[in-house]
Amino acid sequence: MSGILQGLRLVLFNIFVGGIGSGIECTLRKFANDTKLCSVVDMLERRDAIQRDLDRLERWACANLMKFSKAKCKVLHMGQNNPKHKYSLGREWIKSSPEEKD
Numbered sequence: 001m002s003g004i005l006q007g008l009r010l011v012l013f014n015i016f017v018g019g020i021g022s023g024i025e026c027t028l029r030k031f032a033n034d035t036k037l038c039s040v041v042d043m044l045e046r047r048d049a050i051q052r053d054l055d056r057l058e059r060w061a062c063a064n065l066m067k068f069s070k071a072k073c074k075v076l077h078m079g080q081n082n083p084k085h086k087y088s089l090g091r092e093w094i095k096s097s098p099e100e101k102d
Contacts, residue, residue: 020060025049035068047085058090076100 021028026039026049037054041047061068070089074097077084087094 020057022060023056024053026053028053041083041085050085051087054087054089054094070094074100 017030020030020035024037026037029036029038035057037050037057039046039050041050057068060066068089070092073089073094075087075094076097076099084096086096
């Protein structure tokens, strides 16, 4: 295949997913087919902000006929005395992971 066609696919994909971060309060990182939502949770309001952002992402995916691979979604809790809040994506709880490779 021509590199031009593959490059065009990437451009179209980036245009399509460009609006995914609209209204997101926390830090959102996108790379290829990975999306990471990050925040420091030093008070309950930040925990609620993460959950609101997860709800926004789920609504965006539904509105754009896309799905997150929920089996691959993980919460990485860091720091000592972390209360390890639980989060959901849609109707499913996101599993916690002690470590992740990036």
